[in-house]
Each structure stands twice: as C-alpha cells, then as structure tokens.
Amino acid sequence: MLFMAEMTVRIPHDLDPQVAEKLKANEKALSQQLQREGKWRHLWRVAGKYANVSIFDVRDNDELHTLLMSLPLYPYMEISVTALAQHSSAIAQN
Amino acid sequence: MLFMAEMTVRIPHDLDPQVAEKLKANEKALSQQLQREGKWRHLWRVAGKYANVSIFDVRDNDELHTLLMSLPLYPYMEISVTALAQHSSAIAQN
Amino acid sequence: MLFMAEMTVRIPHDLDPQVAEKLKANEKALSQQLQREGKWRHLWRVAGKYANVSIFDVRDNDELHTLLMSLPLYPYMEISVTALAQHSSAIAQN
Amino acid sequence: MLFMAEMTVRIPHDLDPQVAEKLKANEKALSQQLQREGKWRHLWRVAGKYANVSIFDVRDNDELHTLLMSLPLYPYMEISVTALAQHSSAIAQN
Amino acid sequence: MLFMAEMTVRIPHDLDPQVAEKLKANEKALSQQLQREGKWRHLWRVAGKYANVSIFDVRDNDELHTLLMSLPLYPYMEISVTALAQHSSAIAQN
Amino acid sequence: MLFMAEMTVRIPHDLDPQVAEKLKANEKALSQQLQREGKWRHLWRVAGKYANVSIFDVRDNDELHTLLMSLPLYPYMEISVTALAQHSSAIAQN
Amino acid sequence: MLFMAEMTVRIPHDLDPQVAEKLKANEKALSQQLQREGKWRHLWRVAGKYANVSIFDVRDNDELHTLLMSLPLYPYMEISVTALAQHSSAIAQN
Amino acid sequence: MLFMAEMTVRIPHDLDPQVAEKLKANEKALSQQLQREGKWRHLWRVAGKYANVSIFDVRDNDELHTLLMSLPLYPYMEISVTALAQHSSAIAQN
Amino acid sequence: MLFMAEMTVRIPHDLDPQVAEKLKANEKALSQQLQREGKWRHLWRVAGKYANVSIFDVRDNDELHTLLMSLPLYPYMEISVTALAQHSSAIAQN
Amino acid sequence: MLFMAEMTVRIPHDLDPQVAEKLKANEKALSQQLQREGKWRHLWRVAGKYANVSIFDVRDNDELHTLLMSLPLYPYMEISVTALAQHSSAIAQN
Numbered sequence: 001m002l003f004m005a006e007m008t009v010r011i012p013h014d015l016d017p018q019v020a021e022k023l024k025a026n027e028k029a030l031s032q033q034l035q036r037e038g039k040w041r042h043l044w045r046v047a048g049k050y051a052n053v054s055i056f057d058v059r060d061n062d063e064l065h066t067l068l069m070s071l072p073l074y075p076y077m078e079i080s081v082t083a084l085a086q087h088s089s090a091i092a093q094n
Numbered sequence: 095m096l097f098m099a100e101m102t103v104r105i106p107h108d109l110d111p112q113v114a115e116k117l118k119a120n121e122k123a124l125s126q127q128l129q130r131e132g133k134w135r136h137l138w139r140v141a142g143k144y145a146n147v148s149i150f151d152v153r154d155n156d157e158l159h160t161l162l163m164s165l166p167l168y169p170y171m172e173i174s175v176t177a178l179a180q181h182s183s184a185i186a187q188n
Numbered sequence: 189m190l191f192m193a194e195m196t197v198r199i200p201h202d203l204d205p206q207v208a209e210k211l212k213a214n215e216k217a218l219s220q221q222l223q224r225e226g227k228w229r230h231l232w233r234v235a236g237k238y239a240n241v242s243i244f245d246v247r248d249n250d251e252l253h254t255l256l257m258s259l260p261l262y263p264y265m266e267i268s269v270t271a272l273a274q275h276s277s278a279i280a281q282n
Numbered sequence: 283m284l285f286m287a288e289m290t291v292r293i294p295h296d297l298d299p300q301v302a303e304k305l306k307a308n309e310k311a312l313s314q315q316l317q318r319e320g321k322w323r324h325l326w327r328v329a330g331k332y333a334n335v336s337i338f339d340v341r342d343n344d345e346l347h348t349l350l351m352s353l354p355l356y357p358y359m360e361i362s363v364t365a366l367a368q369h370s371s372a373i374a375q376n
Numbered sequence: 377m378l379f380m381a382e383m384t385v386r387i388p389h390d391l392d393p394q395v396a397e398k399l400k401a402n403e404k405a406l407s408q409q410l411q412r413e414g415k416w417r418h419l420w421r422v423a424g425k426y427a428n429v430s431i432f433d434v435r436d437n438d439e440l441h442t443l444l445m446s447l448p449l450y451p452y453m454e455i456s457v458t459a460l461a462q463h464s465s466a467i468a469q470n
Numbered sequence: 471m472l473f474m475a476e477m478t479v480r481i482p483h484d485l486d487p488q489v490a491e492k493l494k495a496n497e498k499a500l501s502q503q504l505q506r507e508g509k510w511r512h513l514w515r516v517a518g519k520y521a522n523v524s525i526f527d528v529r530d531n532d533e534l535h536t537l538l539m540s541l542p543l544y545p546y547m548e549i550s551v552t553a554l555a556q557h558s559s560a561i562a563q564n
Numbered sequence: 565m566l567f568m569a570e571m572t573v574r575i576p577h578d579l580d581p582q583v584a585e586k587l588k589a590n591e592k593a594l595s596q597q598l599q600r601e602g603k604w605r606h607l608w609r610v611a612g613k614y615a616n617v618s619i620f621d622v623r624d625n626d627e628l629h630t631l632l633m634s635l636p637l638y639p640y641m642e643i644s645v646t647a648l649a650q651h652s653s654a655i656a657q658n
Numbered sequence: 659m660l661f662m663a664e665m666t667v668r669i670p671h672d673l674d675p676q677v678a679e680k681l682k683a684n685e686k687a688l689s690q691q692l693q694r695e696g697k698w699r700h701l702w703r704v705a706g707k708y709a710n711v712s713i714f715d716v717r718d719n720d721e722l723h724t725l726l727m728s729l730p731l732y733p734y735m736e737i738s739v740t741a742l743a744q745h746s747s748a749i750a751q752n
Numbered sequence: 753m754l755f756m757a758e759m760t761v762r763i764p765h766d767l768d769p770q771v772a773e774k775l776k777a778n779e780k781a782l783s784q785q786l787q788r789e790g791k792w793r794h795l796w797r798v799a800g801k802y803a804n805v806s807i808f809d810v811r812d813n814d815e816l817h818t819l820l821m822s823l824p825l826y827p828y829m830e831i832s833v834t835a836l837a838q839h840s841s842a843i844a845q846n
Numbered sequence: 847m848l849f850m851a852e853m854t855v856r857i858p859h860d861l862d863p864q865v866a867e868k869l870k871a872n873e874k875a876l877s878q879q880l881q882r883e884g885k886w887r888h889l890w891r892v893a894g895k896y897a898n899v900s901i902f903d904v905r906d907n908d909e910l911h912t913l914l915m916s917l918p919l920y921p922y923m924e925i926s927v928t929a930l931a932q933h934s935s936a937i938a939q940n
Binding site for chain 4: 377378379436437438440441442457459460461462470
C-alpha cells in the first residue's frame with residue numbers, strides 16, 4: 001500500500017553541529033536500508049529546499065507511522081502524508 | 095529529469111456529460127501512451143479526491159509544459175509542479 | 189485500518205432540486221448500509237456546516253477510494269483524508 | 283455531547299528531556315484514566331505526525347475546556363475544537 | 377452554553393431578486409424570534425461585510441446545529457462555529 | 471461603539487514563571503476593572519485554547535488601541551480586531 | 565475616526581455590460597461626492613488589480629458600514645476593514 | 659523601474675470560444691509590441707499553468723497600471739505585482 | 753509615486769530592553785524627519801497591533817527600499833509593499 | 847533552462863554578527879561569480895524585504911539544487927522554485 005510523505009527538515013540553528021551530523025548520518029543509513037528492503041520505494045529531493053518527496057510501500061497506517069517515527073531526524077521534520085490509491089489510468093500496479 | 099505534478103480535476107457540473115466522457119477517455123488514452131513511452135513515469139490516485147500525484151521524466155521545462163498542456167483535461171485541471179533533484183541518500187538514480 | 193474523512197458538501201444552487209433530493213436519499217441509504225457493514229464506523233455532523241467527520245475502517249487505500257467515489261454526493265463533496273494509526277496511549281485497539 | 287479535538291504537540295527542542303519524559307508519562311496516565319471514564323471516547327494517532335484526533339464526550343463546553351487545560355502537555359499543544367452534532371444519516375446515537 | 381457563530385452570506389447574483397427578498401425577510405423574522413427567546417443572545421454586523429458575529433445560548437451542539445440549519449439563508453451562508461467556555465477573569469457567568 | 475477582539479496568548483516557555491504569574495494576575499485585575507467600567511463588555515474563553523473572544527465598548531479606535539496596549543499580557547498576545555456595527559435584525563441596540 | 569478599507573471588485577462576466585457600466589458610473593459619482601464631503605479621505609488604485617485602498621473618516625462603525633453598503637458596487641466587492649488609531653510617531657493628527 | 663507581475667489567466671469555460679481566441683490573439687500582438695518597445699522586458703511561462711512571470715520596465719506605478727489594464731485578457735487575469743529594487747550584489751543595473 | 757507599506761514589528765522577547773528602547777527612539781526620530789520631508793506621507797497605527805499602515809511618496813522603487821532598510825527597527829519588521837496608482841475616481845492627484 | 851527562485855533570508859537575531867557578516871560577504875562573492883558565469887541570470891531585490899527574485903539558467907534540476915545549496919546563506923533562506931518554460935508570445939528565446 002502506497003503513501004506519499006513530504007518531509008521538510010528544520011534543524012534549529014543552535015543545535016550542536018556534531019549532534020546534527022550524527023543524526024544526518026544515521027538518517028541516511030536507515031533510509032538506505034529501508035530503500036533496499038523496498039519499504040521506502042522512492043526518495044527525491046525537492047530542488048532548492050531541505051525537503052524530500054517520498055513514496056512508502058507499507059502494510060498499513062501503523063507500519064507507516066512506526067517507520068516515520070523511527071527516523072533520526074523525525075523530531076526536526078514536518079511531515080505531511082497522502083494516501084495513494086490505484087489510478088484507473090495507470091499501466092502499472094501500485 | 096524528474097518533476098512531480100499534482101493535478102486536481104474540476105469539471106464544471108454544467109459541462110455536457112458526453113463531452114466530459116470524451117475528454118476523460120482521451121485523457122486516459124494519452125496518459126497510457128505517455129506512460130508506455132516512459133515520460134509519465136508514475137501515476138497515483140490521491141485517495142478520496144479527483145486528483146493525482148504524477149512523476150514525469152522529461153528533457154526540460156519546455157517538454158514538461160508542452161506535455162501537460164496537451165492533456166485533454168488540461169483546461170479543467172489545477173496543476174502544481176515541483177522540480178525534483180537527486181537525493182544524496184537515494185540508492186537509485188533519478 | 190482507520191481513516192478520518194472530512195467531507196464538505198457544496199451542491200450548486202442551480203442543480204435541479206429533485207435531482208438533489210434523489211442524490212441525498214441515495215447517499216443516506218448507502219451511508220447507512222456501509223455503517224451496518226462496519227466500514228463507515230462513525231459519522232458525525234459538524235455543527236453549523238453541511239459537512240461531516242467520518243471514520244472509515246477499510247482494508248487499504250484502494251478500498252477507501254473506491255468507497256468514497258461510490259457515494260452519490262461524491263461529485264459535490266470536497267473530501268480530505270487523514271490516515272490514522274494506533275495511538276500508544278489509547279486503551280482500545282483501532 | 284461530542285467534540286472533536288485535533289491536537290498537535292510541539293515540545294521545544296531545548297526543554298529538559300527529563301521534564302519532557304515526565305510530562306509525557308503523566309499525559310498518558312491521565313489520558314487513559316479519562317478514556318476509562320468515557321470522557322475521552324476515541325484517541326487516534328495522525329500517521330506521520332506528533333498529533334492526534336480525539337473525540338470527547340462531555341457535559342458542556344466548560345467541561346471540555348477544563349479537561350483539555352488539565353492535560354500535562356497542554357502548554358505545548360495546539361488544539362483545534364470542532365463541535366459535533368447528531369448526523370441524520372448516522373445509525374448510532376452520539 | 378454559548379457558541380460564537382460567524383456567518384458570511386453569499387447570495388448568487390443570478391438568484392431571483394424576489395426569492396432573495398423573501399429569504400431575507402424570513403431570516404429577519406426568525407432571527408428576531410430567536411433573539412426574543414434568548415437563544416440568539418447577540419447579533420452584530422461586521423462593518424463593511426455582508427456578515428455577522430453572533431452568540432448563541434443553546435442546550436447542546438444538536439440544538440445549535442438544528443437552529444442554524446433552520447435559518448432561511450442557511451444554504452447561502454458560510455458559518456464557522458467556536459465553542460465558548462467560562463473565562464476565569466470574566467465577572468459575569470456565561 | 472463595539473469591537474470584537476480575538477486574543478491569543480503565547481507566553482514563551484522560557485519566560486520566568488514568576489514573571490508570567492505576575493503578568494497574569496495583573497491582567498486579571500485590569501480586565502475585571504475594565505469589565506466593571508463597562509468598557510470590556512464581554513469576555514469568553516475559546517474552548518481548548520489559551521485565547522478569548524472579547525467585546526469592547528469604547529468611544530473610538532484610539533481608546534480601543536490604548537486600552538489593548540495597556541494590558542499586561544499585550545506583548546505576548548496576537549490580537550485581531552473586528553469593527554462591529556448595528557445589525558438591522560438585532561432587537562437590541564449596540 | 566479613520567478606517568482603511570481594501571476593496572476588490574469582482575463583477576461576474578455574465579452581468580449585462582450596460583448594467584455594469586451604470587453601476588460603475590454611479591459608483592464614481594457617489595465616491596467623488598463622499599470625497600468632497602471629506603468622508604472618503606483617500607482613494608488609491610492598487611497597481612495591476614481592480615482594487616483600491618481607501619481611508620474613510622467617519623463618526624463611528626455604523627456610519628462606516630452604512631456608507632460602504634450604499635456603494636453601487638457593494639454587492640460585487642470584497643471589503644476588508646482595518647481600524648486605524650493615532651500613531652505615537654505621527655506628526656499629524658488623524 | 660522594474661516590477662514583477664505574476665499573471666494567472668482564468669477564462670470562464672462558458673465564454674464564446676471565438677471571443678476567447680480573439681482576446682488571445684490581441685493579447686499576443688500587444689504583448690509582443692510592448693516587448694519590442696522594451697516595456698515588457700521579460701515574459702516566461704510558468705510550467706504546467708496558464709500563467710506567466712513577467713518583468714516590466716516602466717516610468718512609474720501609473721504607467722504599470724495603465725499598461726496592465728490595457729491587456730485584452732485583463733478581465734480574466736489575476737495579477738500580483740512586486741516592486742523590484744536594485745540588489746546590492748547584482749552585477750547589472752536594473 | 754505612492755506606495756503603501758504595512759509594517760508589523762516583532763521584537764524578540766529576549767532582546768535587551770535598553771537596546772529595544774534605543775531602537776524605538778531612533779525609529780521615531782527618523783520617522784518624524786521623513787514625515788517632515790514629505791517622503792513618509794501618512795503613518796497610522798493598526799488598532800490592537802504593534803503594526804502600522806504607511807504611505808510613502810518616493811521617486812522610485814530603489815528610494816523606497818533604501819528608505820525602509822534605513823529604519824532602525826527594519827530587522828524586526830515584516831513589511832509588505834503595495835504599489836499605488838492614480839484612481840480614476842479620485843478627486844486628488846497622488 | 848530557466849527557473850525562478852524567490853529567496854527570503856531570515857538570519858536569527860542571536861547569530862554572532864561577525865559570522866553573519868562573513869556569510870553575507872561570501873554570499874555576495876559567490877553570487878557575483880555565478881552571475882558572471884551566466885548561471886544566475888538575473889538578481890532583483892524585493893522592495894521592502896530581505897528577499898530577492900532570481901532567474902537561474904542551469905542544465906537541469908540537479909544543477910539548480912547543487913547551486914542553491916552551495917550558497918553561504920542557504921541554511922537561513924526559505925527558497926521557492928518555479929520552473930519556467932518558453933512563452934509562446936515571448937519574442938526572445940529563454
């Protein structure tokens with residue numbers, strides 16, 4: 001089941017830079033693991049912003065929420081979720 | 095080069111139903127042709143809305159605009175375009 | 189799996205009143221059938237508005253979209269969908 | 283009498299983590315007590331957000347306000363309240 | 377129990393003027409009856425707009441909704457409702 | 471002459487609690503004095519928010535501004551003012 | 565007492581052009597009369613829009629509302645009113 | 659003196675197609691004349707929208723307004739104007 | 753050439769009060785000098801807000817920007833600029 | 847390929863002034879180099895704001911994002927990107 005998540009990162013400017021770097025490295029590692037597992041199906045950068053557009057393929061809403069909450073940058077992200085359904089004109093299955 | 099287009103369709107309720115059906119059929123045919131050509135890479139329905147989230151793979155902004163303008167439902171759609179770049183954590187190339 | 193749908197009805201003032209009454213009667217009948225089936229778990233009126241807050245219990249996003257699209261008033265409703273997950277403080281299971 | 287409350291929690295990142303944990307634990311305890319008493323009738327997590335959708339069953343506006351103000355996380359929450367009425371198509375009484 | 381209702385009237389410009397005048401006259405009559413009954417406690421015009429700010433004193437959310445729905449101009453009004461509670465600094469009881 | 475003022479209080483979480491308590495106590499005292507003088511005609515709490523809806527009866531815009539600026543919590547409030555006129559359907563004079 | 569009124573005119577495209585021209589001519593005549601009387605103190609065009617920024621000098625809110633409602637284009641205008649007070653740095657009296 | 663104008667065109671779907679085509683042809687002719695005269699310095703299409711971003715070089719606000727009002731599509735456009743000043747890092751003069 | 757500037761002041765609550773007072777005194781002095789020079793033609797307080805509505809009479813956009821940037825409170829103000837043109841119904845010249 | 851980028855700078859008031867000055871000087875130097883290289887084709891100041899409107903001429907979305915991210919003030923800017931296409935009425939090529 002697919003969901004689009006639009007994530008905007010806002011790291012406070014007074015956060016310890018080392019803490020921030022650690023969070024970003026952990027975020028990257030977990031993100032790539034989830035991509036390899038097929039759960040984080042697409043990850044695109046929004047040009048000009050510290051933001052991304054992502055497509056998740058999860059079993060249900062609970063798995064989506066648990067996954068997003070597990071992201072190291074979660075406390076500094078504003079996330080908006082859109083439930084995606086099969087489009088009747090799409091030639092591929094979701 | 096990838097772009098996200100979020101399209102919302104608003105067909106006036108006093109449009110001739112036959113005209114509307116014809117437009118939708120043409121839209122579907124062209125949409126599927128563009129998907130097969132690889133230009134309309136993804137097409138998802140937004141659950142609960144007459145709207146979609148689409149990913150286009152085009153040569154440049156001009157090709158994107160020409161393609162969107164050629165859609166039969168274009169006069170009845172509100173489209174918002176987001177330029178997508180390669181995300182440094184993505185394991186796939188755009 | 190639960191979703192909240194907030195639906196606002198906007199029937200054009202020049203729609204034939206008999207057509208409108210027919211749509212509303214069919215909407216009510218289908219709504220009550222879906223409630224009895226357990227798919228439309230809650231239905232509340234927003235005080236002062238021709239709008240409702242609803243909770244749907246469906247298998248997935250596709251079932252939600254198909255269900256909402258099948259509503260007779262669908263062409264005249266603006267619907268916003270929120271995916272709901274289990275809250276860790278809730279004493280009931282979703 | 284039912285009200286929907288949509289609550290978004292924004293804990294300042296420089297709040298002492300122990301204070302924050304204490305607040306969350308107290309919030310959970312009070313929330314579960316109010317659920318058991320039937321006043322906090324439903325509690326759902328908004329997928330992807332530190333936010334919830336809640337349904338309260340209270341005697342009147344004053345009881346609702348007193349209850350919400352008593353929540354330990356109240357100073358860090360943005361709450362929006364919607365008064366709910368009986369929907370004429372609902373098969374259950376509010 | 378008090379509620380503020382902010383009502384904005386938007387009568388379509390192609391509505392039959394006689395129908396509109398009839399609706400307004402009926403609205404005025406009902407409004408004054410509800411004021412005399414003490415249910416429509418205050419009614420103020422928003423300067424420069426075809427809009428009002430009203431305070432209703434009703435038993436519960438259902439009575440509020442039924443009352444607002446009964447207004448002749450209801451189909452042409454956009455209403456936003458705010459639940460009001462006793463303010464701890466107020467010298468009068470709600 | 472009547473004005474509605476909608477006031478939302480946002481006290482920074484790092485303000486000294488004693489200072490905050492002092493401000494609130496002074497605000498309450500002044501508010502009650504202004505109510506007794508008939509200038510602050512109504513004061514209602516917005517359910518679920520640290521906010522109020524108020525009706526002021528003042529000589530002119532200048533008196534309104536001077537009065538609002540004199541409130542101890544003024545630096546921490548966001549205030550929106552609406553000029554109210556006599557409604558032709560109101561049975562009471564403003 | 566001064567008020568700023570920001571007025572945006574939206575004449576429906578299917579309004580009889582002769583009716584529209586008559587309304588505009590009457591609006592202009594009344595506007596100039598009110599300017600000469602000193603009640604409509606300033607009238608500026610917003611560059612690029614069918615809109616104006618106006619300053620009214622009236623006795624009270626009621627006079628302002630009555631004046632605005634008397635404008636021939638009133639049914640086709642969206643007006644937003646801002647109450648203006650004496651600025652402590654202004655060298656002129658309002 | 660430079661201004662950015664963002665123009666969105668909304669032609670009503672029930673406007674006579676011949677009238678619309680005539681308006682568009684006249685708009686194009688005038689637009690190209692103004693470009694050749696150096697007053698309409700830049701004209702770009704917003705990808706995916708019936709909208710443009712334009713830079714005008716005019717003597718003053720009045721010339722800008724007169725120019726925009728003279729456009730054949732003016733009654734069907736929503737225009738937002740931004741006054742541009744010389745940027746201290748720009749290597750070119752405005 | 754006239755511009756409306758709407759300025760909202762937001763002084764951070766942790767700014768040194770003496771610094772703030774100095775800034776305000778300098779702002780007042782400069783504001784009054786500019787008013788006497790005829791460049792800051794009108795200055796009104798928005799009732800209930802730390803905000804003003806101002807009309808500037810300047811040679812061009814550059815002079816406007818330079819003037820606004822020179823204000824001592826500029827770093828703490830949010831300013832929105834509207835270009836004003838001669839209104840065809842105005843009896844006075846801008 | 848052209849993009850409009852609207853950039854608003856928000857430097858926190860508690861950032862070390864020397865750090866801020868260094869960032870601004872570096873921003874200016876890089877900005878001018880990019881202008882000379884033809885990549886930052888236009889740079890205009892928004893009158894009254896610490897903001898600019900810019901036109902970039904880049905190979906693709908990735909080059910745009912890399913360029914914007916390389917700006918020294920990037921962490922303190924809010925940037926919104928608009929993809930521009932050739933306008934059919936433009937006399938110049940993009």
